[in-house]
Amino acid sequence: MKVNTWFGVLELDSNGKTLSSEVFPKDIRELALRSLSLRESRQNLPPEGFDLKTAAMECGFTESLSEYYSLLHKVTLETVKLQVSQALTPDQRIIQAVEALDDINETTNSLSERLFEWYGGYFPESGLSGEELAVFISRYGSRENLPPEDPHYLKAKNSMGAKLEAADEVLLKGLAESVCSLYERRKQIEAYIESSMEILAPNLALLAGPMLGARLISIAGSLEKLAAFPSSTIQVIGASKALFKHLRSRAPSPKHGIIYSHSLINTSPWWVRGKVARALAAKLSLAARIDFYSAKRNPSLENELEEKIRKIRAENPRPPQKRQEIRAKPKKKRRK
Amino acid sequence: MKVNTWFGVLELDSNGKTLSSEVFPKDIRELALRSLSLRESRQNLPPEGFDLKTAAMECGFTESLSEYYSLLHKVTLETVKLQVSQALTPDQRIIQAVEALDDINETTNSLSERLFEWYGGYFPESGLSGEELAVFISRYGSRENLPPEDPHYLKAKNSMGAKLEAADEVLLKGLAESVCSLYERRKQIEAYIESSMEILAPNLALLAGPMLGARLISIAGSLEKLAAFPSSTIQVIGASKALFKHLRSRAPSPKHGIIYSHSLINTSPWWVRGKVARALAAKLSLAARIDFYSAKRNPSLENELEEKIRKIRAENPRPPQKRQEIRAKPKKKRRK
Numbered sequence: 001m002k003v004n005t006w007f008g009v010l011e012l013d014s015n016g017k018t019l020s021s022e023v024f025p026k027d028i029r030e031l032a033l034r035s036l037s038l039r040e041s042r043q044n045l046p047p048e049g050f051d052l053k054t055a056a057m058e059c060g061f062t063e064s065l066s067e068y069y070s071l072l073h074k075v076t077l078e079t080v081k082l083q084v085s086q087a088l089t090p091d092q093r094i095i096q097a098v099e100a101l102d103d104i105n106e107t108t109n110s111l112s113e114r115l116f117e118w119y120g121g122y123f124p125e126s127g128l129s130g131e132e133l134a135v136f137i138s139r140y141g142s143r144e145n146l147p148p149e150d151p152h153y154l155k156a157k158n159s160m161g162a163k164l165e166a167a168d169e170v171l172l173k174g175l176a177e178s179v180c181s182l183y184e185r186r187k188q189i190e191a192y193i194e195s196s197m198e199i200l201a202p203n204l205a206l207l208a209g210p211m212l213g214a215r216l217i218s219i220a221g222s223l224e225k226l227a228a229f230p231s232s233t234i235q236v237i238g239a240s241k242a243l244f245k246h247l248r249s250r251a252p253s254p255k256h257g258i259i260y261s262h263s264l265i266n267t268s269p270w271w272v273r274g275k276v277a278r279a280l281a282a283k284l285s286l287a288a289r290i291d292f293y294s295a296k297r298n299p300s301l302e303n304e305l306e307e308k309i310r311k312i313r314a315e316n317p318r319p320p321q322k323r324q325e326i327r328a329k330p331k332k333k334r335r336k
Numbered sequence: 337m338k339v340n341t342w343f344g345v346l347e348l349d350s351n352g353k354t355l356s357s358e359v360f361p362k363d364i365r366e367l368a369l370r371s372l373s374l375r376e377s378r379q380n381l382p383p384e385g386f387d388l389k390t391a392a393m394e395c396g397f398t399e400s401l402s403e404y405y406s407l408l409h410k411v412t413l414e415t416v417k418l419q420v421s422q423a424l425t426p427d428q429r430i431i432q433a434v435e436a437l438d439d440i441n442e443t444t445n446s447l448s449e450r451l452f453e454w455y456g457g458y459f460p461e462s463g464l465s466g467e468e469l470a471v472f473i474s475r476y477g478s479r480e481n482l483p484p485e486d487p488h489y490l491k492a493k494n495s496m497g498a499k500l501e502a503a504d505e506v507l508l509k510g511l512a513e514s515v516c517s518l519y520e521r522r523k524q525i526e527a528y529i530e531s532s533m534e535i536l537a538p539n540l541a542l543l544a545g546p547m548l549g550a551r552l553i554s555i556a557g558s559l560e561k562l563a564a565f566p567s568s569t570i571q572v573i574g575a576s577k578a579l580f581k582h583l584r585s586r587a588p589s590p591k592h593g594i595i596y597s598h599s600l601i602n603t604s605p606w607w608v609r610g611k612v613a614r615a616l617a618a619k620l621s622l623a624a625r626i627d628f629y630s631a632k633r634n635p636s637l638e639n640e641l642e643e644k645i646r647k648i649r650a651e652n653p654r655p656p657q658k659r660q661e662i663r664a665k666p667k668k669k670r671r672k
Contacts, residue, residue, distance in 0.1 A: 100454060110439055160420045178514065178521050182514050184510070185507075185514050
């Protein structure tokens with residue numbers, strides 16, 4: 001009987017005695033890799049109650065018990081390290097990027113607003129906001145530094161804003177530069193997500209768009225989990241509040257979660273959005289499965305989806321007639 | 337009778353007829369400044385029912401009614417502009433800086449956490465966080481770029497973190513640089529607040545410290561409003577939730593609001609904190625008033641405060657004996 005162990009391959013007789021053995025070299029990393037593959041394959045594991053440490057000494061792998069234990073300790077540690085470093089799969093990296101993008105979006109918006117409010121006291125007529133304003137401030141600072149060829153020159157000349165003191169100008173310019181750099185980051189991360197999605201999940205990226213696809217993976221937790229979701233779950237991902245309200249009371253079920261941002265849904269007339277969302281979610285679920293199991297591009301999916309949507313729209317050209325409301329309304333919460 | 341108008345000074349007889357007049361030059365800005373000062377002084381205003389436009393034509397200021405109205409329109413507009421631009425007083429600028437600082441603090445913390453979590457997958461043993469981590473990442477990127485003389489070199493060598501791909505390294509370095517730049521802004525704005533407080537409110541800055549003083553002004557809305565607050569209000573600024581709970585139910589009154597961050601309070605033993613807070617708030621209120629009405633430095637305030645605090649601590653060396661609880665507890669809210 002052949003038995004695989006972490007230190008070598010043994011040939012046992014029926015009584016469990018070692019007949020012959022092939023011992024691996026004492027390279028910690030090599031041993032760790034072997035033990036990882038053994039853990040996955042689970043082939044020819046030693047029988048229950050088999051005394052590994054005696055066998056290791058019998059076949060000459062180690063000379064003493066303490067050497068055996070110290071080697072085992074090192075190999076186990078290395079195995080854990082390998083496992084941890086293997087944990088960062090491409091979808092985990094995309095998820096990190098999506099989460100970072102959300103954080104950056106939020107902080108950029110809040111700092112942009114602050115900049116808008118602060119600079120508004122000095123040049124309220126600029127009509128700029130967001131990135132444009134940040135670029136404007138970091139370039140010129142006070143509105144007095146505007147060159148005559150700038151389109152805002154006249155406005156700046158007649159502005160009723162206060163005079164910007166030098167000390168405040170330094171602060172505002174600095175803040176504006178930081179905001180600009182955050183806008184840069186945003187573009188950088190978006191480009192990263194787009195190119196990574198193209199490799200990891202080409203079909204999902206094609207059908208949903210790279211950003212929406214990445215968000216779906218991020219909420220699901222991994223591409224594997226997303227591929228395991230039924231399409232009805234994908235349809236309402238991101239609408240958990242409305243979903244649970246529906247399950248709890250008689251509130252209407254949510255028609256779409258974050259897939260609402262898909263142009264097929266938000267450009268559809270309201271009375272077919274539910275149907276379109278269902279069709280889209282079905283195809284997204286298929287795409288995620290193809291991506292997870294083969295990662296081959298399948299352009300027929302897109303055509304099928306478009307065909308389906310065209311059919312839905314053609315069948316429902318007009319909004320439905322309003323029926324008498326027959327459902328009971330969900331109980332209202334009593335005010336305290 | 338002498339009468340001040342926006343276009344000149346008139347000498348009237350008892351019937352309201354113009355005897356002589358001194359007309360100002362037709363400089364819009366000059367006229368606007370004069371009308372502002374007239375609005376403030378309110379001296380020798382024309383009698384009720386006095387016909388300004390006829391008088392303006394009689395004394396030769398304008399030739400026609402339409403010229404009078406067009407000039408009046410321009411001067412009024414200029415006056416409003418002047419008023420708006422004068423609205424940015426030094427305390428308003430400090431308030432803007434304090435609010436920007438709060439925003440920057442919040443965003444820096446959230447981005448730092450994101451950076452910590454993201455980089456944690458690649459070098460979990462670094463033991464760095466916050467600004468140190470941001471500087472570290474923006475300098476080295478992957479832990480493999482660490483030079484042997486760096487104190488983290490050994491940890492990086494044996495790290496169980498994953499390998500950092502080049503594409504992710506670019507993102508992480510970029511984000512780290514943005515975070516570094518935000519930390520820079522923070523220091524810059526803090527320095528600005530400190531130096532501005534030294535000029536605007538030297539006594540408040542001396543007693544409360546520049547940052548706490550600026551925060552008090554920011555919450556009050558202006559130095560003028562802060563100077564008008566009773567000291568009991570200053571004592572609980574920033575504790576409005578606890579204060580209203582106290583007023584509504586039988587909850588204990590708050591002992592201190594944001595002045596808790598003052599070292600005199602948070603280093604005192606708990607049983608004198610209320611007394612210390614009251615003494616500190618009284619002196620802060622005095623300081624704000626001196627700053628608003630004279631802005632002269634008054635070093636005796638600090639000595640008086642220290643003397644007072646020493647007295648309070650000397651009189652209360654031990655925590656008070658716990659009495660039987662005689663007060664009824666505030667009604668607990670019933671759980672839903």
